[in-house]
Amino acid sequence: MAGNTKERLLDSSGELFRRQGYMGTGVKQILAEAGAPFGSLYHHFPGGKSDLGAETVRRSGFLYGLLLGEFAGPEVELAGGIRAFFAGAAGTLRETDYADACPIATVALEVSSSDEEMRQACADVFNAWIEGGTARFELAGIPHARARTLVIQMLAALEGAFVLSRALRSTEPVELAGEASVASIEAALAA
Amino acid sequence: MAGNTKERLLDSSGELFRRQGYMGTGVKQILAEAGAPFGSLYHHFPGGKSDLGAETVRRSGFLYGLLLGEFAGPEVELAGGIRAFFAGAAGTLRETDYADACPIATVALEVSSSDEEMRQACADVFNAWIEGGTARFELAGIPHARARTLVIQMLAALEGAFVLSRALRSTEPVELAGEASVASIEAALAA
Numbered sequence: 001m002a003g004n005t006k007e008r009l010l011d012s013s014g015e016l017f018r019r020q021g022y023m024g025t026g027v028k029q030i031l032a033e034a035g036a037p038f039g040s041l042y043h044h045f046p047g048g049k050s051d052l053g054a055e056t057v058r059r060s061g062f063l064y065g066l067l068l069g070e071f072a073g074p075e076v077e078l079a080g081g082i083r084a085f086f087a088g089a090a091g092t093l094r095e096t097d098y099a100d101a102c103p104i105a106t107v108a109l110e111v112s113s114s115d116e117e118m119r120q121a122c123a124d125v126f127n128a129w130i131e132g133g134t135a136r137f138e139l140a141g142i143p144h145a146r147a148r149t150l151v152i153q154m155l156a157a158l159e160g161a162f163v164l165s166r167a168l169r170s171t172e173p174v175e176l177a178g179e180a181s182v183a184s185i186e187a188a189l190a191a
Numbered sequence: 192m193a194g195n196t197k198e199r200l201l202d203s204s205g206e207l208f209r210r211q212g213y214m215g216t217g218v219k220q221i222l223a224e225a226g227a228p229f230g231s232l233y234h235h236f237p238g239g240k241s242d243l244g245a246e247t248v249r250r251s252g253f254l255y256g257l258l259l260g261e262f263a264g265p266e267v268e269l270a271g272g273i274r275a276f277f278a279g280a281a282g283t284l285r286e287t288d289y290a291d292a293c294p295i296a297t298v299a300l301e302v303s304s305s306d307e308e309m310r311q312a313c314a315d316v317f318n319a320w321i322e323g324g325t326a327r328f329e330l331a332g333i334p335h336a337r338a339r340t341l342v343i344q345m346l347a348a349l350e351g352a353f354v355l356s357r358a359l360r361s362t363e364p365v366e367l368a369g370e371a372s373v374a375s376i377e378a379a380l381a382a
């Protein structure tokens with residue numbers, strides 16, 4: 001049961017961070033969403049909110065990173081997989097009333113200049129995505145340096161498109177970012 | 192003097208939003224930074240923090256939008272101007288210890304699902320950037336629909352690169368996003 005409470009706390013904070021960020025999410029709200037007693041927070045996360053926050057970022061980031069593998073696994077043609085990944089992101093935005101985009105971008109912007117432990121957790125997630133993506137692009141025959149560049153450009157396009165799409169309540173930025181990323185990947189595959 | 196106090200409040204909140212977002216910025220901190228008395232906030236912004244917040248977003252967004260004209264005015268070759276714009280963004284990140292990036296992206300992510308007035312202010316700014324950028328790209332001879340697509344892709348790349356660069360404390364994402372944007376613009380100019 002202890003494990004379940006910890007999981008529920010991480011799930012709730014992950015969902016709340018995704019929608020409203022870290023600064024706007026209070027400990028009370030996390031506990032209420034998780035249906036967890038107050039004492040459970042400090043039992044599982046002795047450092048309190050920042051402790052829970054850093055683990056939430058690492059966990060949400062890891063789970064989101066798995067999505068790339070689900071859409072663009074080694075058995076799938078790379079450009080088609082990336083196209084499906086962006087289409088899936090656009091679909092999720094529409095289905096969730098533009099709430100569910102990247103699980104850590106809001107937090108990353110909030111903490112980058114103010115909370116070094118949280119910033120490092122976000123940096124670790126982004127680095128893991130860059131490493132994992134680069135490995136996948138290399139599997140498709142793209143040389144390492146080019147693969148890494150393409151992955152960073154694709155992640156930047158995706159994250160920025162989420163900023164625009166959520167504010168504009170339109171999937172157009174995500175769709176156009178996907179087109180740009182797919183075009184770059186196809187050019188690299190043809191080279 | 193009243194005008195000066197209002198300007199100082201908007202300058203202070205703009206600077207604080209850029210570094211730490213909207214949710215993490217308290218009214219007391221804005222007043223202290225601005226050296227303004229408590230009563231001045233409700234005198235100039237009867238709706239309080241959200242009123243000041245929305246005007247800060249519109250003002251910061253307008254001022255940041257002017258930067259594109261400064262780097263890539265009509266007298267400048269477009270691709271070279273965009274290259275200089277991204278180089279300037281990377282330089283500012285380095286000089287400000289990765290604090291100063293986009294003045295409204297953090298706020299946009301925080302409020303998009305929780306504060307409709309603030310979300311609309313962010314959307315208005317992004318739409319103004321898209322319109323202004325599209326007009327500039329058309330001046331360079333790129334057809335309207337292609338120009339608009341390129342501007343949205345460039346803004347997405349820039350915003351997402353800021354997320355990555357601030358968290359990673361590296362200008363590499365901004366530099367690579369700039370390279371991708373410049374390459375797309377050059378391809379459109381050559382077409």
